[in-house]
Amino acid sequence: MSASMLSLFLSCLGKHTARILAILIVLLSGIYFCLEFLGMLPSYDSGSAPKHAEAYTDSKRNTPPPTVAFANSETRNIPIFLRGLGTVTALQTVTIRSRVDGELIKVHFSEGQQVKQGDLLAEIDPRPFQIQLQQAEGQMLRDEALLKNAQIDLKRYQTLLDQDSIAPQQTATQAALVKQYQGNLEMDLAQLNNAKLQLSYTKITAPLAGRIGLRLLDQGNIIHSNDANGFAVITQLQPITVLFTLAEDSVPAIMKAWREQQYLNVEAYDRSDKQMLAQGRLLAIDNQIDTATGTIKLKAQFDNKDLSLFANQFVNIKMKLDTLENTVAVPTTAIQQGVQGAFVYLIENDLSITLKPIVLGPQHEGWTAIIRGLNAGERVVTDGADRLREGISVQLPAATPGNPQTDKQRH
Numbered sequence: 001m002s003a004s005m006l007s008l009f010l011s012c013l014g015k016h017t018a019r020i021l022a023i024l025i026v027l028l029s030g031i032y033f034c035l036e037f038l039g040m041l042p043s044y045d046s047g048s049a050p051k052h053a054e055a056y057t058d059s060k061r062n063t064p065p066p067t068v069a070f071a072n073s074e075t076r077n078i079p080i081f082l083r084g085l086g087t088v089t090a091l092q093t094v095t096i097r098s099r100v101d102g103e104l105i106k107v108h109f110s111e112g113q114q115v116k117q118g119d120l121l122a123e124i125d126p127r128p129f130q131i132q133l134q135q136a137e138g139q140m141l142r143d144e145a146l147l148k149n150a151q152i153d154l155k156r157y158q159t160l161l162d163q164d165s166i167a168p169q170q171t172a173t174q175a176a177l178v179k180q181y182q183g184n185l186e187m188d189l190a191q192l193n194n195a196k197l198q199l200s201y202t203k204i205t206a207p208l209a210g211r212i213g214l215r216l217l218d219q220g221n222i223i224h225s226n227d228a229n230g231f232a233v234i235t236q237l238q239p240i241t242v243l244f245t246l247a248e249d250s251v252p253a254i255m256k257a258w259r260e261q262q263y264l265n266v267e268a269y270d271r272s273d274k275q276m277l278a279q280g281r282l283l284a285i286d287n288q289i290d291t292a293t294g295t296i297k298l299k300a301q302f303d304n305k306d307l308s309l310f311a312n313q314f315v316n317i318k319m320k321l322d323t324l325e326n327t328v329a330v331p332t333t334a335i336q337q338g339v340q341g342a343f344v345y346l347i348e349n350d351l352s353i354t355l356k357p358i359v360l361g362p363q364h365e366g367w368t369a370i371i372r373g374l375n376a377g378e379r380v381v382t383d384g385a386d387r388l389r390e391g392i393s394v395q396l397p398a399a400t401p402g403n404p405q406t407d408k409q410r411h
Helices: 003-015 017-038 051-061 127-162 168-200 248-261 404-410
Strands: 069-072 074-090 093-096 102-107 120-124 203-205 210-212 232-235 240-247 265-269 276-290 295-302 314-331 336-338 341-347 353-357 359-364 367-372 379-383
Touching (some): 074 248, 074 295, 074 359, 074 367, 127 168, 240 276, 248 276, 248 295, 248 314, 265 295, 314 359
Antiparallel strands (some): 074 314, 093 232, 120 203, 210 232, 240 295, 265 276, 265 314, 336 341, 359 367
């Protein structure tokens, strides 16, 4: 087809466009009226609706209200605890070292043994020190004899001096000699005592009661007084202390309770914070706050009778400050958190749901104190809260006391 013929066809089509559209409208109107006359079109009267819409409305109307678990708010005594992280520290830790050098000839303890103060732990070969003691004793005996002889001569010289039979200078010299021998005797006594002391150091005893650790030196070795590591370590475990920290915001409450009670109960829990290891009391409070962490250090003491605490052990600390008596409390599982803060879903008498804002207090053993917003005896949802909203109706478990539906069935 040439360009001239195509342009002629388009011009003709443009002239007859309105006529073609009118013809199409007439044809479609005729087809519609024919189908309506034959009853082949669906009817959408105001009194009727599609079957699938009716089924959806009926299913929605027959859906039962959600079933929720609940608990009644109660009046309880809720203790106030402060929580912190702590490290077990021994009251005393002593590294056992020898005071003298010598051969370790006998070890009297077992590794990990509980020892008492004064228990014999080890023995060093005493023979060199016994010889030194004998030498000191012999030296002292010799100087005692010299002193006695000098004192006898001094007495005789004094008699002759009284008879004017001797020069005074000779008597004075003899008196000085007596004093010299007395000084020698004092030195001998000191050497004798020192020899006895060195001999006593050959028996190493426990300086305190506690658990002795692993042996660092075996029998038969030469032990030295300057050994850096010693040969054993004793740690006092009964009693034992825990050093822990609390936030500086708690300091006013701590000091107030410390002044009023003078005995603050402290509990130590394991790393998982589930098992209580020991109970004790607050022993001391540090005198300054750590500016780097914003915490204050405290020390608690535990009897540790069952030896459940070991030095350098990590523990969780709960320190009791006070007790809220006769306060309203609910199970912690009933507490919900929203944009406006904490709230609970309250179940009204007609089983409708009311969103109740509350002010929370301390928690203890699965219960949370309610400072404001709830009264004792009110029902709160503890399970199934994810399907609830304000004003919705719920149903309680069939066997739950206080369920109006169950009460009607029972009567």
